[in-house]
Structure formats: C-alpha cells, structure tokens
Amino acid sequence: MSxxxxxxxxxxxxxxxxxxxxxxxSQSIELQKKNGEELAAFFKSNADKAKTxxxxxxxxxxxxxxxxxxxxxxxxxxxAFSGLATKASExxxxxxxx
Numbered sequence: 001m002s003x004x005x006x007x008x009x010x011x012x013x014x015x016x017x018x019x020x021x022x023x024x025x026s027q028s029i030e031l032q033k034k035n036g037e038e039l040a041a042f043f044k045s046n047a048d049k050a051k052t053x054x055x056x057x058x059x060x061x062x063x064x065x066x067x068x069x070x071x072x073x074x075x076x077x078x079x080a081f082s083g084l085a086t087k088a089s090e091x092x093x094x095x096x097x098x
Contacts, residue, residue, distance in 0.1 A: 016095050024088040031084065035077045042073060
C-alpha cells in the first residue's frame with residue numbers, strides 16, 4: 001500500500017510540474033508576442049520620426065534618444081522574462097518540496 005501511495009504522489013508531482021511547464025511556456029509565448037509587437041511599433045514610430053529630421057544635429061540627437069529608448073525597452077523585456085523564470089523556478093521548487 002505504501003508503494004502505491006508513493007507512486008501516486010510521484011505521479012501527482014510530475015503532473016503538477018508538467019502543468020507548471022505548460023503554463024510557463026504559454027506565458028513565455030505571450031511575452032514574446034508582446035515584445036515583438038512593442039519592437040515593431042517602436043521601429044515604425046522611429047521610421048516616421050526619422051522622416052521629419054532636417055539637420056545632422058537632429059539626426060544625432062534622434063539616434064541617441066532612439067538608441068537609449070531601445071535599450072531601455074530591451075532591458076524591461078529581459079526583466080519580464082527573468083521575472084517569469086524566477087517565478088516558475090520558485091513554484092517548481094515549492095512543488096518539489098511538498
């Protein structure tokens with residue numbers, strides 16, 4: 001009887017971890033989709049702004065501002081993925097500790 005309970009517990013743990021993996025993958029895909037949409041909007045907006053530049057100084061200023069904004073966006077996107085990974089890792093560790 002103890003062996004059956006152990007097998008059942010192991011199966012439930014594995015099932016729970018697979019559900020967690022599925023959820024994490026779904027969330028990751030949604031983040032990737034959102035990030036792709038943000039990047040596309042960013043580049044479209046910058047392309048529109050670039051059409052209005054008149055002087056070399058405008059170009060340099062635009063380039064610096066655009067690069068800074070892009071790096072900040074990428075940083076935020078990376079932090080979102082790190083947060084998701086941390087959350088999933090902590091959830092998996094909690095399930096395994098049970």
